[in-house]
Amino acid sequence: MFAAIQPRRLYRQVADQIRALIEKGEFAVGERLPGERELAEQLAVSRPTIREALIALEVEGFVHIRMGSGIYVIQQRPRRSAFHPEDLEGPFELLRARSLIECAIAEEAARMVTPAHVAALDEVLTRMAGNFHSPQISIGYDRDFHTTIAGIIENSALNRFVGELFDQRMTPYFEKLASYFEGPASWQQAFAEHRAIRDAIAAGNPVAAKAAMQFHLLQSQARFSESFGEEPDTERGQPEGRAKRSNTI
Amino acid sequence: MFAAIQPRRLYRQVADQIRALIEKGEFAVGERLPGERELAEQLAVSRPTIREALIALEVEGFVHIRMGSGIYVIQQRPRRSAFHPEDLEGPFELLRARSLIECAIAEEAARMVTPAHVAALDEVLTRMAGNFHSPQISIGYDRDFHTTIAGIIENSALNRFVGELFDQRMTPYFEKLASYFEGPASWQQAFAEHRAIRDAIAAGNPVAAKAAMQFHLLQSQARFSESFGEEPDTERGQPEGRAKRSNTI
DNA sequence: CTGGTAAATTGGCCTTACCAATATTCAACT
DNA sequence: AGTTGAATATTGGTAAGGCCAATTTACCAG
Numbered sequence: 192m193f194a195a196i197q198p199r200r201l202y203r204q205v206a207d208q209i210r211a212l213i214e215k216g217e218f219a220v221g222e223r224l225p226g227e228r229e230l231a232e233q234l235a236v237s238r239p240t241i242r243e244a245l246i247a248l249e250v251e252g253f254v255h256i257r258m259g260s261g262i263y264v265i266q267q268r269p270r271r272s273a274f275h276p277e278d279l280e281g282p283f284e285l286l287r288a289r290s291l292i293e294c295a296i297a298e299e300a301a302r303m304v305t306p307a308h309v310a311a312l313d314e315v316l317t318r319m320a321g322n323f324h325s326p327q328i329s330i331g332y333d334r335d336f337h338t339t340i341a342g343i344i345e346n347s348a349l350n351r352f353v354g355e356l357f358d359q360r361m362t363p364y365f366e367k368l369a370s371y372f373e374g375p376a377s378w379q380q381a382f383a384e385h386r387a388i389r390d391a392i393a394a395g396n397p398v399a400a401k402a403a404m405q406f407h408l409l410q411s412q413a414r415f416s417e418s419f420g421e422e423p424d425t426e427r428g429q430p431e432g433r434a435k436r437s438n439t440i
Numbered sequence: 441m442f443a444a445i446q447p448r449r450l451y452r453q454v455a456d457q458i459r460a461l462i463e464k465g466e467f468a469v470g471e472r473l474p475g476e477r478e479l480a481e482q483l484a485v486s487r488p489t490i491r492e493a494l495i496a497l498e499v500e501g502f503v504h505i506r507m508g509s510g511i512y513v514i515q516q517r518p519r520r521s522a523f524h525p526e527d528l529e530g531p532f533e534l535l536r537a538r539s540l541i542e543c544a545i546a547e548e549a550a551r552m553v554t555p556a557h558v559a560a561l562d563e564v565l566t567r568m569a570g571n572f573h574s575p576q577i578s579i580g581y582d583r584d585f586h587t588t589i590a591g592i593i594e595n596s597a598l599n600r601f602v603g604e605l606f607d608q609r610m611t612p613y614f615e616k617l618a619s620y621f622e623g624p625a626s627w628q629q630a631f632a633e634h635r636a637i638r639d640a641i642a643a644g645n646p647v648a649a650k651a652a653m654q655f656h657l658l659q660s661q662a663r664f665s666e667s668f669g670e671e672p673d674t675e676r677g678q679p680e681g682r683a684k685r686s687n688t689i
Numbered sequence: 690c691t692g693g694t695a696a697a698t699t700g701g702c703c704t705t706a707c708c709a710a711t712a713t714t715c716a717a718c719t
Numbered sequence: 720a721g722t723t724g725a726a727t728a729t730t731g732g733t734a735a736g737g738c739c740a741a742t743t744t745a746c747c748a749g
Contacts, residue, residue: 200507221567221577239488239491242488242492243491243492246451246495246496247495247496247499250496250500251499255577256449263577265577265580284595284597285597287595288595288597288598288601291541291544291545291548291593291595292540292541292544292598294544295540295541295543295544296540299540344540346533346536346537346540347533348533348534348537348605348608349540349541352537352601356597359597
């Protein structure tokens with residue numbers, strides 16, 4: 192169809208030019224760009240127009256205007272990419288992240304645990320105890336266990352992140368890989384490790400809780416690695432170099 | 441201490457008034473609001489100021505200016521719901537989550553830091569050193585510092601989360617609250633704490649790094665709390681109960 | 690009465706010119 | 720050496736006026 196012609200307002204054209212210069216790196220961040228008067232002269236427009244363009248850029252977050260001092264380019268923030276669909280992290284990277292965070296959480300949880308929390312953990316464990324046959328059910332209980340621990344410290348931001356991190360295994364790629372090693376045996380092993388974590392937390396022993404959690408996630412990684420040789424390792428790209436460093440955790 | 445007074449620019453005050461009127465429903469969507477000249481008269485400011493305010497509102501997406509016709513209220517954009525719809529965590533909860541995670545990260549970073557990483561940290565610090573006047577710029581550098589530390593352990597999942605957690609301060613509510621206490625003085629203090637963190641990490645001292653990070657975030661919270669009594673605490677509702685738990689970290 | 694055209698009005702667009710307020714710098718002073 | 724204070728640079732804001740686009744109104748022909 193026809194494009195509604197609309198004579199672009201002058202301040203927009205000016206703002207576009209300046210914005211392009213900033214994005215191209217013509218002006219470094221933090222640098223002060225020419226004064227209003229000079230800009231007006233160079234772009235052959237009046238000063239109020241320059242002011243309008245600068246106000247637009249300020250609202251957009253490109254520049255910061257300091258009264259009496261000058262106009263400064265502001266740190267360009269990657270504009271809120273709502274969720275990051277593409278940069279899915281590799282399996283080992285995720286396990287490392289979980290280890291770092293969940294160890295700290297377990298440590299803290301052991302400090303502020305209450306009998307009610309222990310009861311909640313026990314309930315998850317008893318539900319888990321029998322069902323080692325269906326991978327989906329086991330994974331669900333596994334998730335419950337970890338988020339219940341995160342729930343002990345009652346911080347919804349952390350709770351949310353633990354859940355998110357866990358759910359990243361639910362990608363098709365991850366599931367296919369998991370099917371190689373997840374069986375009743377490995378789930379039973381994981382259950383034992385869970386119980387150790389629960390006992391350490393229930394005992395109010397932060398050091399032991401952290402160690403138990405670390406051991407559990409390390410074992411998870413080991414179980415995972417076992418079947419990793421058969422993995423084609425294609426179409427994913429990044430995780431080879433980083434896996435080597437995961438031994439420090 | 442004294443609150444850093446910063447004379448809000450006139451166009452912002454005007455824009456705030458008009459925006460408030462729109463949000464309160466004083467002007468219906470699609471409706472044409474008074475002309476530039478009339479607005480200038482009613483608000484007792486000059487016409488260019490009105491124009492600047494309208495341009496700000498146009499960039500923000502509140503109004504649409506049709507040349508030769510008038511100024512029209514535009515369909516209200518869905519309040520930034522793309523990201524995390526409404527489960528915004530309270531300020532202290534966020535600081536607690538950051539403390540737990542970033543302390544663990546700092547500890548680990550001190551173990552695997554390289555000269556290149558230290559150089560990156562130093563660069564952020566030097567860039568930060570001069571600019572204590574603009575809150576926006578300082579916040580940008582602050583964010584850089586924390587994400588750079590997270591970058592040392594080269595785990596994109598953690599890096600992403602640290603950034604996300606930091607960005608939760610960018611809510612309107614948070615910013616309004618922050619404007620009470622953020623001034624050159626508090627940024628300089630934060631800078632010193634940053635330097636301590638950098639030194640501990642550069643020295644490869646995990647315990648000191650963790651302690652420095654913990655101290656820094658604790659101080660952040662203290663600076664924040666200072667001005668929390670003055671906060672009107674209206675029209676927002678939630679965060680009072682959660683603050684009490686923050687003493688354990 | 691209907692349809693179209695032209696003028697008048699309204700309203701935003703842009704400029705020139707001026708003064709005020711603030712920040713920075715540097716020199717003089719204690 | 721540290722502080723004070725004036726000079727300078729820069730942005731903040733105002734005033735008045737001419738110009739252009741859109742809308743409305745008035746008018747006229749059919």
